Each structure stands twice: as structure tokens, then as C-alpha cells.
Amino acid sequence: MMNLTLFHSKTSVCSQKVRLVLAEKGLAYDSVLVDLAKGEQFTKAYLELNANGTVPTLKTPDRVIGESNEINLYLESLRIADPLLPYATDARSRCAGWMLQSQKLHIAINTITAMALKVENLRALSPQECASKLAGIPFPERRQKLETLVAQGVTSVEFKDALTVVTSFTARMDHALQRARFLVGAKPTLADFSVLPFIHRLELLTFDTMFSDRPNLMQWQDEMKFRPSFLRAVSAFHPPRIVEKYQIAGKKLWHSAGIQ
């Protein structure tokens, strides 16, 4: 039995990507939860494990991996259960393409989620408390992005760009899913599991209105959510009070952004 330890957070979309593949492969792992709201990703001990200060991180018997796509490729390389990386060169490169492009969608999802939850919480603080919270983020780019979102909100380039990315990415997905049941053919691949948590996050935030006119994508999402891995890797980490929190925050953001 492979000794794996996953450092992850319950609702982080990148953690979900890896938990989905672990569940698909039926792989057991030791779980270490990292509380992002408390800033546990910035502790000295965690930064020694993952210098980016992000989750997930997977500790294997011979190395530590701190990127969700790399972790999923590592899990695939263990050759356990059905392959999730196509063998044929064309399909394999398309699968890699979705995994790479989904990084852009992740940035958009991060922006929309931050706007709905983190920025709201920061705005509720006094200016001094807000500044000191932001000063505690040891990565200048991430700190600056939050500062901009707090100051400019839905009018920021970051937020507008996030909406544009969601629109174009979901259109591309719908187009691909018109030709095949899954993103890269008749069976789910790492591509599908790389994207599913992002699409689900949009649904939780009630931003799925942005792609409700994309029938192939909607059908794909229903099918992906029906898989036992979704229950184990995603739903199990989203109790009703968390779902409600996302829905309320998402609706509020949707209205404040005046998106029709």
C-alpha cells in the first residue's frame, strides 16, 4: 500500500481536483487539513513543504509535490485503476491542453470566490484591521490582487477579466462536449477532473447562470457529479451550511455586479 499524505483544504478547488483523482483510483491517503482562512498555508513549516504557500501538497514515499496537475499526473503514473490519461498522442495532447488552460480558469474562479467571500469580510473590518490582514500575506502579487479587489471590487480589471475567462472557457467546453461525452472522448480523463471543481464552484456561487444556455456542458456536469468520486471528494466536504454560505455570497455578488 502506497504511503500518501495529502495536505489540503476542505473547499479549495485545487484540493478537490486531487481528491477526485484519488477517489477515482481508490487510493487511500493520510489527510492533513490546512486552514486557509487562518493563514496556515503561510506558516514556516508549511512553506518548507510548499514554497508557494498553496494547497494541495502531496507527500509520497520519495518526494513532495505542490501542484495539483503534477500530483494528478503522479497518481496516474502509479498505474492503478482505469487510466485517466489517454494513450493516443492526439488525445493525450488535448488532455494536457485542457489541464494547462484550466490554470487560467482557476485564476478566474479564485477572483470570483475572493470577491464573494474574502473581500466582503475584509471590507467589514476597520481600515487598520483590513490593512494588517493584507500585510500578513507574504506573497506581494497575491496581496496586491486582494488590495485591488477590496479597493475596486466589481469594477476592477481582475473581476471583469474573470467573467470574460469564464464565458470563453465554458463556451469552449460546450463546443468540445458537443463532439464527445467527455472533454477528450468517450471516457473521463484528467482533463475532466481538472475542470469539474471550477464549474462546480460557479454553480455553488449561483454563477452557473453564465453557462445555463450551454446544454452539453450542463449534461457533462450532471454526469460528472453522479460519479461516486464526486460524493467522496467534493460533496462530503460541503455540508449544507457551507453550500448556503456560497449561495448567499454568490447571489449578493451577482446582484452587486449587475450581471444580467
Ligand SMILES: N[C@@H](CCC(=O)N[C@@H](CS)C(=O)NCC(=O)O)C(=O)O
Ligand atoms: N497552481 C496551483 C494553485 C494552488 C492554489 O492556488 N491553491 C489555492 C486554493 S484552491 C490556495 O492554496 N490558496 C492559498 C490562499 O488562499 O492563500 C495548483 O494547481 O496546485
